[in-house]
Amino acid sequence: MHRVPVTLVILAGLILIPSGGWAILDSGRLASLCPAQAGRLQTILEAAGRAGLPMSHLETRINEGLLRRVPCQRLLEAIEKEYATLVETRTLLASIHDTSHQALILFANLRSSGLTQSSIISLIAVYGQTRNISSAGSAGLFLLSMKELNWSETQVMPLAELIATSSWTAGQREAIRQLLLYGASLDIERGQTVSLVRSGLVSGRSFHQIRRNLLDRKPFRLESGPDRR
Amino acid sequence: MVVMNKPRHHRALWVCLLILLAAPTWAPSSEMSGMLSIGSGWTSNHYEDASGSPTLLGDLMAQLAIQSATESGHTHWRFSAGARGAFALKDENAILASLSWEQGFRLDQGLFVLGAEIDHDYIPKKDRRNYDDASWTRFGGQGYASLRLDGEESSLTFRYQAGYDAFPDHDPDAFTHSLSGRYAIGLEISTILTARIGAGQTLYNERHPVDPAGSPLSGGVQELFVESGLELEHWFSATTGLTLEAGFLRRASNASLYFCGPGETVLLVDGDEAFFDDFDSFSDWHSRAGFTHRTGMVRTGLEIGIRQRVYDARPPFARNDTPDVSGSCSTLRLDLGLSLGLELSETCLVESLLQGFTITSNDEKLESTGFGFRLGLRILL
Numbered sequence: 001m002h003r004v005p006v007t008l009v010i011l012a013g014l015i016l017i018p019s020g021g022w023a024i025l026d027s028g029r030l031a032s033l034c035p036a037q038a039g040r041l042q043t044i045l046e047a048a049g050r051a052g053l054p055m056s057h058l059e060t061r062i063n064e065g066l067l068r069r070v071p072c073q074r075l076l077e078a079i080e081k082e083y084a085t086l087v088e089t090r091t092l093l094a095s096i097h098d099t100s101h102q103a104l105i106l107f108a109n110l111r112s113s114g115l116t117q118s119s120i121i122s123l124i125a126v127y128g129q130t131r132n133i134s135s136a137g138s139a140g141l142f143l144l145s146m147k148e149l150n151w152s153e154t155q156v157m158p159l160a161e162l163i164a165t166s167s168w169t170a171g172q173r174e175a176i177r178q179l180l181l182y183g184a185s186l187d188i189e190r191g192q193t194v195s196l197v198r199s200g201l202v203s204g205r206s207f208h209q210i211r212r213n214l215l216d217r218k219p220f221r222l223e224s225g226p227d228r229r
Numbered sequence: 230m231v232v233m234n235k236p237r238h239h240r241a242l243w244v245c246l247l248i249l250l251a252a253p254t255w256a257p258s259s260e261m262s263g264m265l266s267i268g269s270g271w272t273s274n275h276y277e278d279a280s281g282s283p284t285l286l287g288d289l290m291a292q293l294a295i296q297s298a299t300e301s302g303h304t305h306w307r308f309s310a311g312a313r314g315a316f317a318l319k320d321e322n323a324i325l326a327s328l329s330w331e332q333g334f335r336l337d338q339g340l341f342v343l344g345a346e347i348d349h350d351y352i353p354k355k356d357r358r359n360y361d362d363a364s365w366t367r368f369g370g371q372g373y374a375s376l377r378l379d380g381e382e383s384s385l386t387f388r389y390q391a392g393y394d395a396f397p398d399h400d401p402d403a404f405t406h407s408l409s410g411r412y413a414i415g416l417e418i419s420t421i422l423t424a425r426i427g428a429g430q431t432l433y434n435e436r437h438p439v440d441p442a443g444s445p446l447s448g449g450v451q452e453l454f455v456e457s458g459l460e461l462e463h464w465f466s467a468t469t470g471l472t473l474e475a476g477f478l479r480r481a482s483n484a485s486l487y488f489c490g491p492g493e494t495v496l497l498v499d500g501d502e503a504f505f506d507d508f509d510s511f512s513d514w515h516s517r518a519g520f521t522h523r524t525g526m527v528r529t530g531l532e533i534g535i536r537q538r539v540y541d542a543r544p545p546f547a548r549n550d551t552p553d554v555s556g557s558c559s560t561l562r563l564d565l566g567l568s569l570g571l572e573l574s575e576t577c578l579v580e581s582l583l584q585g586f587t588i589t590s591n592d593e594k595l596e597s598t599g600f601g602f603r604l605g606l607r608i609l610l
Contacts, residue, residue: 035482149468150526150572175418181523187264187609190575208382208415216333216340219262219294221307 025059026066034072039078053086054101057108085111092121104134105186110140110168119143119153119160128162139164144174146180155190156180158198174209182211186218231569259297259304266290266311268580268605275315277586279548279594284317284604290325302340305331320354320364339378346371346392363398383414400435407454419464426457436484441504443487443496452482452509468523475516482509491550503552507542528570536562545592560590576609 025045031038041062049055057208061082065075089108093099111120123143127136139160146156153160159180163173183193196217200210270286290311297304307329315321321559327348334341350367370393378385391406414422426567431452437445458476465471486508490501522529539559544552564583573579585600 145467148525149523150575171418174467175464178419178464178470181467187262188610189260189262192260206381206415207418208384208413208421209379211421212379213383216303217296217298219260219296219307220264220292220309221329 025062028061029066029137033066034075037072037076041079044079048083048086051087051090053083053090054105057086057101057105058082072118072130082112088117089120096124098131099129100133103127103136106133106140109142110137113144114147115143116153119157121209122161123164124156126161130165132164132167135164135166138168138170138173142177145177149177149181151180151190155194158194159201162198162201172207176201179207179210181216183214186222187216187220188214188217192217258431259295262294262296263610264292264607265289265443265610266292266605266607268603270582270603270605272601274597274599274601275318275321277588277597277599279597281597281599282314282318284321286601287314287316288312288605300335303331303333305329305333307331307460308439320352322352322354324351324353325349327350338380339376339384340536341571342373342375342377344373344375365399366397368395368397370392382567383412386411401433402435403431403433405429405431420450421462423462424458424462425458425460426455428453428455432456438483438485439487439504440485440488441506443502448483450482450484450509452480452484454478454480470521472521474518474519476514478513480509480511480513482507484509488552503554505542505544505552508540509543510539510541511543512541526572528568528572530566530568530570532564533570534562534564536560536564538562545590548593550594552586556591558590558592558595560588560592560595562586562588578607580605580607 016093027038027042030041034041045055045058048058058079061079062075065078070078085108086104089111090104092100093103107120107124110123110188111117115123123139124137126139127133130136142163143153143156143160159176163176168176179197180190181192183196184190188196191215195211196213200213205213267289268287271283272286273281273283275284275286279584288311290309292307292309294308295299295306308327310326313323313325313547325348327346329344329346331342331344334343335542347368347370349369350365352364352366355364361448369392371390373388373390375386377387387408387410389406389408391404393402393404395402407427409425409427409429411423411425413424416422418428431454433450436450437448438450439445456476458474460472460474462472463470486505487496488503488505489496490499490503493501495503513536515534517532517534519530519532520530537560540557542555543558545556545558546552564584564586566582568583571579571581580603582603582605583600584602585598586596587598590596
């Protein structure tokens with residue numbers, strides 16, 4: 001239940017704080033804690049190094065797993081999956097001629113956190129036009145945070161794409177989330193809510209105006225509030 | 230007492246349904262939404278008075294909305310029908326229906342709206358608590374017009390509405406009309422301040438003030454009311470919000486009461502009669518705080534409210550129905566509510582509500598406490 005918020009904090013940290021250097025794997029600790037899996041993990045790291053993937057990212061993950069005392073077999077499976085995600089993401093980024101580790105780690109993290117491949121492709125497509133890693137990260141975080149509230153990625157993707165091309169502040173992005181929840185509280189169908197919010201943002205309307213437009217489109221009467229006054 | 234005309238009620242419902250079904254034909258680009266809600270609960274004090282009548286409750290409601298929106302405005306039809314039951318109080322069971330229409334005209338910087346609504350509460354059982362043993366079946370109709378002027382961060386709305394409620398078996402038939410103004414402004418991106426003010430009049434045509442001898446006067450009872458309020462809504466994040474509200478209501482009424490005597494519903498000239506000239510005028514202040522939070526699939530709401538009402542001249546009554554003519558009645562009500570919603574899916578919500586209240590008053594017949602709960606299911610169609 002708390003996996004997504006924790007991931008969001010970690011991801012937000014990754015986006016806001018630039019990578020400061022290489023992580024160093026404590027091989028001795030790995031061999032003593034996971035003797036059966038240590039060899040396979042080292043092989044994955046070597047393969048990553050040969051392929052030009054960010055080894056430090058995988059080393060950090062292994063260190064993190066060891067510190068959190070994740071069972072060795074589960075740690076191995078997680079690192080294998082992380083490696084596969086890095087390979088897949090690098091292939092996608094190659095299509096927009098981006099070879100930076102920063103973008104690779106961001107999109108791989110978003111994928112590992114639960115975004116579908118199609119969402120990652122959509123975000124990479126927008127990133128290919130803007131080359132704004134911060135906005136792309138914000139869009140990914142937006143998708144994850146709405147997913148936590150039971151909204152599907154497909155439903156909110158039109159807004160995530162807009163966020164990926166914008167320079168909105170964290171407060172403004174939070175206000176967009178609030179508008180979506182406000183629309184849902186008025187029993188407006190989600191697709192229609194997203195469409196109304198998006199068209200309002202695109203046409204430069206204020207958040208107050210978009211909120212008012214949503215209120216105009218509520219299907220049913222409110223029990224209390226403007227209808228009854 | 231008027232005998233109810235059932236076939237007439239049914240005809241009205243059929244007409245509503247036909248209008249509703251015909252609506253999409255002249256609104257080809259319309260969107261249709263439906264909602265079904267069902268719930269059950271219990272309350273320890275249904276009438277919220279010293280009678281302390283407990284009962285199980287049940288409700289079922291279906292709503293249908295058809296709306297079409299264009300650049301120039303919108304058309305909106307809404308229909309709802311349902312039933313509400315209080316199992317230990319059969320005379321509270323009701324079948325409810327309403328039909329409303331609204332037409333919006335988009336202005337350069339605003340919106341002009343015309344609307345109308347008819348609604349009906351059909352209550353088949355007679356009111357056993359009441360002396361005339363009649364049903365509280367009601368027909369209502371109202372129309373309204375509103376003009377909203379839009380700014381970038383604010384909006385100013387004026388609204389006039391007028392309506393009539395008819396009770397075939399009772400006498401509170403009344404025409405009510407009011408004019409209100411409402412100003413909402415976004416102070417910050419997540420803070421909205423709303424101020425409202427309104428005034429209106431209610432004219433009863435079957436209720437009359439009485440003279441000191443208890444004889445009805447020629448004109449009907451009239452009430453004038455003014456109200457105002459302030460509401461502040463602030464969102465700490467997309468999922469956590471706080472609402473604070475304070476309001477004032479003043480009602481001036483010419484209603485008077487000829488009191489037949491403690492426990493008497495018909496006049497027995499035994500010396501305990503009394504006349505109260507200004508029986509229904511009061512001032513009322515209230516404030517409310519609501520907190521909402523959402524985590525994943527769970528919505529939580531907490532609301533507390535306080536309301537104080539002071540009557541100008543109505544005397545407080547003792548539990549044995551004896552008035553205390555030296556004082557005026559006042560009440561203080563505290564409310565507490567906790568709601569929990571579980572979103573099973575995009576279209577299905579399980580709702581639960583736990584609420585309680587306490588009324589302290591110098592009128593012993595109004596002093597009461599109560600609590601209740603409801604568990605319901607809401608499905609969007």
